[in-house]
Amino acid sequence: MVDFAQTEPQPLKKRRLGAGPTRKVILDAARTRFAKDGFSRSTIRGIAGDAGVDASLVMQYFGSKDELFTAVMDSSGPSTMSRIAEAFDGPAEGLGERVTRAFLEVWDGDPHISEPLLALLRAAIGTQQATVQLRELIQKRVIDDLGARLRDDPDMTTRIELACSMLVGVVVGLRLVEIDALVRQEREALVAYVAPSIQAVLVRH
Amino acid sequence: MVDFAQTEPQPLKKRRLGAGPTRKVILDAARTRFAKDGFSRSTIRGIAGDAGVDASLVMQYFGSKDELFTAVMDSSGPSTMSRIAEAFDGPAEGLGERVTRAFLEVWDGDPHISEPLLALLRAAIGTQQATVQLRELIQKRVIDDLGARLRDDPDMTTRIELACSMLVGVVVGLRLVEIDALVRQEREALVAYVAPSIQAVLVRH
DNA sequence: CTTTTGTCTCAACACGTGTTGAGAAGATGA
């Protein structure tokens, strides 16, 4: 009965499949669905339907709905947010413009990058459960990346968090609420509008 | 069988109770719950439990979960948002400060006013379903109240919507994500931080 | 006392959800 010859090294709890292209199809469908409907409103059956497969197959590829969500999150490299942090580098003049442009490029650019962030934003705001996750994402990847430069400067920390909050507000109006006057604008026009404002909150007058 | 003498003027579909204090207790519980968990995560049973009554009683007082939600919304007078619109009146100097202070007073003040707005914000951002409701709330009650003053000025409209978006972002960080550095601040300190930024986006340089 | 009316609870239904286990279809290797 028991086979000692062929030692199975890791009898993992769940068989993790992923050879064929189906895994990526499901992941793409999940990313779009999560970004559009948020976490709780998205259903496994709906995602599976979009991907053209059965719901249980999604469960076999990823173990649960939560793991599918984190898989979508991990599919966007962890380096995307650090690009924002880098924008804080450099001279004080043009700081607001660099940060604003970096923010809009990340949150309004390639769907593979922006959609997971929108999904996380929806989930975080919608339920106060993923709030911790969003807080960690923003604080650890943005603030901590900046930690070396503003060590023990609570005033600057507050200013940076305010700037990020305000830019998230712009993203909410642009991508989630889809306010006409904002959607109509070109990105550089938005930068021109917003950059002086971010500059004002970032640098002491 | 048919009684013509005692004319019942309105045989409403559902008996609308509301004499005792229970209706208000349920309404308060619903307001808090909606603000904390959003619409979809809030359950009738949970609200009823907080109010100390049975779930079906909630259904008898209000006809459905949606009607309960709109009842909570209506419980905050429609005049709360117009207070923000009024802040746009007056001279250009100090405009950012007035608007910022009005915004924070409404969204961070009396829970009877702020909690329904937070609930609506959660619902709108969480699901893109109540997005229309939020868009109408902001656009009709803020923009349209300002319509007389900025008739045919798309540039100013864009600036106002951006200012509102950024201030909503601050509210999100302050009340929903609850970022430490923001929660710790006094309201006037926040106004001092944010007001120059709002001023910058509202008035042409 | 009996009846009615208002207030409230109990038990249940119908539905959608995440999740699971059994098994079919097809390719691969012995």
Add this chain to the structure above:
DNA sequence: TCATCTTCTCAACACGTGTTGAGACAAAAG
């Protein structure tokens, strides 16, 4: 051909949801 492995579907379970109807309980009215 037989066995095996991967990929995928079908049917079902367990649970929580909004919602409903019947009835308990008390107070007021007749």
